[in-house]
Amino acid sequence: xxxxxxxxxxxxxxxxxxxxxRDEGGLWSQHxxxxxxxxxxxxxNPLLVxxxxxxxxxxxxxALPNSAHTALARLEAEHPANVVIITQNVDNLHETAGSRTxxxxxxxxxGALCAxxxxxxxxxxxxQPDDPCPSCTTPAIRPDIVWFGEIPYHMDEIWDHLRDAxxxxxxxxxxxxxxxxxxxxxxxxxxxxxxxLNLEPSSVVSDFSExxxxxxxxxxxxxxxxxxxx
Ligand code: OAD
Numbered sequence: 001x002x003x004x005x006x007x008x009x010x011x012x013x014x015x016x017x018x019x020x021x022r023d024e025g026g027l028w029s030q031h032x033x034x035x036x037x038x039x040x041x042x043x044x045n046p047l048l049v050x051x052x053x054x055x056x057x058x059x060x061x062x063a064l065p066n067s068a069h070t071a072l073a074r075l076e077a078e079h080p081a082n083v084v085i086i087t088q089n090v091d092n093l094h095e096t097a098g099s100r101t102x103x104x105x106x107x108x109x110x111g112a113l114c115a116x117x118x119x120x121x122x123x124x125x126x127x128q129p130d131d132p133c134p135s136c137t138t139p140a141i142r143p144d145i146v147w148f149g150e151i152p153y154h155m156d157e158i159w160d161h162l163r164d165a166x167x168x169x170x171x172x173x174x175x176x177x178x179x180x181x182x183x184x185x186x187x188x189x190x191x192x193x194x195x196x197l198n199l200e201p202s203s204v205v206s207d208f209s210e211x212x213x214x215x216x217x218x219x220x221x222x223x224x225x226x227x228x229x230x
Contacts, residue, residue, distance in 0.1 A: 001081045004227075005165040005192070006072060007183055008087045008094070011172020011199055012216045016063040016093055022174050037147050042115075046129035046142075053143040054126045057109040060090070061125075065097035068171070068220035073098035075224045084161050086154075088173060088180055090145055105152040105180065111144030120144060152179065165192040169223075172216050175202035184208055197223060 010020035021028045035041045036052040076083035076099055085094055085102045090109045094102045112123040114133035121134055123143065131141045146152050162168070168187030175181040184194050184207045196208040197219050205211060212219045 001166040003082045003084065003161065003164045004075070004079065004167045004169070005084050005086065005161050005183075005187065007168070007170045007173060007180060008072075008085060008089060009171070009173025009180070010089060011174075012068050012220070013063065013066075013089055013091055013093055014172065014199075015066045015068070015215060015217045016091075018060060018063050018089075018091055018093075020172075020174075022176060033148060037145075038149055039147055040149075042142060042147070050127045050129060050143075053109065053145065056090070057123065057125065057143075060092070060109050063091060063093060065093040066217050068216035069093045069097035069099070071221040071224040075227060076100060078228055081166070086158055086161070086180075086183070088177070103154040103158060105146070105154055105158065107143070107145040107153060109143065109145070113142050113144040114138065114140050115142045116140035155179070158183075159186070162186045162192075163190050165190065167195070168192040169195040169197060170202070170208070171197045171220060173198070173202060175204035195223070 014020050020026045031052060036049050042049045072085060085099055087094060087102060087104055088106045090107055092110055110123055112121050112127065114136060116138040117133060117136040119133055119135035127141055130139045132139050133141060162183055165187045168184060170184060181204050184204055188194050194208045195210040196202060196205055197212045199215060200213060212223060
């Protein structure tokens with residue numbers, strides 16, 4: 001086995017205290033996607049959008065990685081295969097746990113982006129609509145998050161990894177958002193063994209050849225342990 005590609009979603013950070021989107025009481029039952037996660041929502045009410053991400057940034061800063069994040073970092077450090085994490089999460093818990101190869105396809109709470117000139121820099125703790133871009137000075141600062149209707153980041157690199165994957169695992173993701181939900185099909189087509197690890201079956205569970213259901217902090221360390229045993 002030369003390459004292990006792991007897709008993670010909000011479920012892996014749930015036990016670190018960061019709410020998921022679509023579980024009962026999740027973020028999308030408290031906020032409308034159109035208001036806080038689209039370019040149109042940001043144009044309509046930038047203050048509301050900044051407040052939403054400022055609160056999430058504060059919460060993410062206080063969160064600690066759990067045993068599922070740590071197990072994936074251990075897998076990368078100890079397995080002879082090349083381990084790549086593609087995450088839909090905007091927190092930095094994989095990196096804090098020690099993972100080195102992490103592609104944030106939906107952006108990062110820790111990043112700021114100028115909507116005018118495209119300059120990127122480290123996000124301040126709290127952003128306000130009239131904060132100037134440090135490069136072009138336009139007050140067009142936005143969170144460096146991929147919103148609905150925008151193209152996810154690192155897609156060329158991601159397709160390359162999926163093409164080379166010998167093992168593809170999806171952890172803590174509902175399979176509701178594309179293109180991530182279709183990665184299993186791409187990996188399978190290219191010959192990878194596919195595994196879903198989730199609290200409950202995702203919308204695309206039938207595309208996987210192996211499944212493990214339970215809490216990420218229980219099933220991920222166990223799965224990693226077995227992979228390392230060979
Ligand atoms: P969702 O909220 O859609 O799904 C979370 C998944 O995690 C569900 O399938 C749960 O069953 C599972 N889950 C919950 N608790 C868990 C636990 N303790 N252990 C294991 N699994 C658990 O989150 P995502 O699939 O990540 O995008 O959502 C994908 C994208 O939709 C997000 O990146 C975000 C959102 O809109 C943008 O904002 C662009």
